[in-house]
Amino acid sequence: MPEVRENVLLAEYATLKIGGSAKYFFSADDNEDIIRAIKAAKKFGLPFFILGGGSNILFSDDGFDGLVIKIQSSKSKIQNNIIWAEAGMMLSELVKLAEEEGLSGLEWAAGIYGTVGGAIRGNAGAFDGQILDVVKTVEYFDAQKEKIEQRSNKECCFDYRSSIFKKNKNFIIFSCELELKKGNREEIKRKIDGYKSYREERHPLNYPSAGSVFKNPKPTERIIRDYPEIVKDGVVPAGFLIEQAGLKGRIVGGAQISEKHCNFIVNLGNAAAKDILELIKIVKENVKNKFGINLEEEIFIFSDI
Numbered sequence: 001m002p003e004v005r006e007n008v009l010l011a012e013y014a015t016l017k018i019g020g021s022a023k024y025f026f027s028a029d030d031n032e033d034i035i036r037a038i039k040a041a042k043k044f045g046l047p048f049f050i051l052g053g054g055s056n057i058l059f060s061d062d063g064f065d066g067l068v069i070k071i072q073s074s075k076s077k078i079q080n081n082i083i084w085a086e087a088g089m090m091l092s093e094l095v096k097l098a099e100e101e102g103l104s105g106l107e108w109a110a111g112i113y114g115t116v117g118g119a120i121r122g123n124a125g126a127f128d129g130q131i132l133d134v135v136k137t138v139e140y141f142d143a144q145k146e147k148i149e150q151r152s153n154k155e156c157c158f159d160y161r162s163s164i165f166k167k168n169k170n171f172i173i174f175s176c177e178l179e180l181k182k183g184n185r186e187e188i189k190r191k192i193d194g195y196k197s198y199r200e201e202r203h204p205l206n207y208p209s210a211g212s213v214f215k216n217p218k219p220t221e222r223i224i225r226d227y228p229e230i231v232k233d234g235v236v237p238a239g240f241l242i243e244q245a246g247l248k249g250r251i252v253g254g255a256q257i258s259e260k261h262c263n264f265i266v267n268l269g270n271a272a273a274k275d276i277l278e279l280i281k282i283v284k285e286n287v288k289n290k291f292g293i294n295l296e297e298e299i300f301i302f303s304d305i
Helices: 030-043 090-099 118-120 183-200 221-226 239-243 273-291
Strands: 005-009 021-028 048-050 065-069 074-081 082-086 135-142 147-152 171-179 255-257 265-268
Touching: 021 030, 030 048, 030 065, 030 135, 030 171, 030 273, 074 090, 082 090, 090 183, 118 171, 239 273, 255 273, 265 273
Parallel strands: 021 065, 048 065
Antiparallel strands: 005 021, 074 082, 082 171, 135 147, 135 171, 255 265
């Protein structure tokens, strides 16, 4: 494919601003481009990786010896209370579209950086809301069968920060139908503004990060006994555990556990992936020792593929 670029620095496409070079890089403007790129990668025996907005991911310092396919498809349309959106649409644009149409159900996503496809893949959520609450259907490409298929909400096997699309790397999300509810535009805007303000006040938005590093775990009996006030919806905030473990502000190389929100690891300007990985290791060991809880990463570590 003539549009393929070589030796593209992945740090430029990651919100953490970390990552080596991809051997090949292709921007896919529509579903046909995605299918064409996947088939080409398979033909030449190249590993491939689907890239959305670049949040919630830690690229390797060594880069990727394969083809990165950047999803650019971002069309959308509305019929009554149903929004159809392509995977590459930014969540911020989706929230804005819903607000303009007076549709409620996506307010919780205000201020989250990422794409619709990424949100579905990881069942993104916040403020007691999550994408599974509004997904009606998902259209995707099965790279193994080389066939376009569709799943209902139930068939997506949504779980906490997970879905069948996260568990099966051959399932490439193309688009979705989201079923929202008619609401009051002023009330919807008020909620959106409130959630944005909350993030601005409590999240370290002045430094590059990948968002929340760890999933919020289930509390132990000790946590429930000693800190009942912080247990909500059956989980305890990972940031609370990290801070209680004395790790607030810990620095390794150019990376730091945020002083503003301990479930964020920020790039102070010259961080490498190895710095982030070392901090992740320190956090998991210290939280395990202090609370007996095994933290699980929410971010995708590129070396895992």
